[in-house]
Amino acid sequence: MRENLTSVSSADMAFTDCVHPTDLSADKKGIKRKNWRHRIRFLLKTNSSHSILHLMKNRSYRPSVDDVNQWAQSLDKLLGHKYGKAAFHIFLKSEFCEENIEFWTACEDFQTLTAHKDMVSKANSIYEEFIKSEASKEINLDFFTKNAIVQCLHAPTSTSFAEAQKKVYSLMENNSYPRFINSDLYKELCAAAKGEGKHIKS
Incomplete structure (x- = not known):
């Protein structure tokens, strides 16, 4: 997740989808970073048959590397994939704009x-x-x-x-989506799709 939010001018604030003035402190950004890490780890550990974890651990149902790569092609492709949409929802929650x-x-x-x-x-x-x-x-x-x-x-x-x-x-397409594609969360999901679950630490 990019951490240059403090450079957003007040004029630009009206056009952003997630950023609020009270969220711009270093403490807030630290909380948000911890928040998404907690959420993705939870999903990757839960035993729910509908969870991303189950998907990632079961090669038969895990999104392929191609699937995850397609999420980076367009917001439409991301939202059109069940687990891509779920991951994006988690990311938006971490930015307080779900x-x-x-x-x-x-x-x-x-x-x-x-x-x-x-x-x-x-x-x-x-x-x-x-x-x-x-x-x-x-x-x-x-x-x-x-x-x-x-x-x-x-x-x-x-x-x-x-x-x-x-x-x-x-x-979402102009603000949250680019941040999601450049986030550590997306990189960890890419690693999980490749079967490199060890990169998602507990």
Whole structure:
């Protein structure tokens, strides 16, 4: 993980997806580094059949080196792979901005709905959790995009969150994704894919 966050200007802060002024101290960065290491080690040690650990230890199901290399080709390829998406989620949690991928995923789920009742329920749930001011996982959206969502909550369509989802995707693609690909976490996952589990220390 790159540690040059202190060079981000106040003007640029509005366009970053994860960085908050209170996160820029050396202590915070140390905590974040420890945080992702703890999370990845946990996943690589758990016995859950759905965990990355099980995947990495079982050669039949482990992401291949090619799989992991493809994650570095584009955010789309990363999110399109079950375990790549899981690893990216862990990384975003370590940067305290997992709300971005969770919102993106909620939008993907929303687009699969067809019943009006289900769409209204899901749309309002997404709004309450990610869109409204002071929401528990409020994402970084401009007023006009938020307002457009509010206007269609009573009669949502499959594209109601399309613009917001596009903006959040762009934020992840331009900020979090490059940091993930250059992070020690990704390097350790590459090593695990090659069967070099010894590089992920307990």
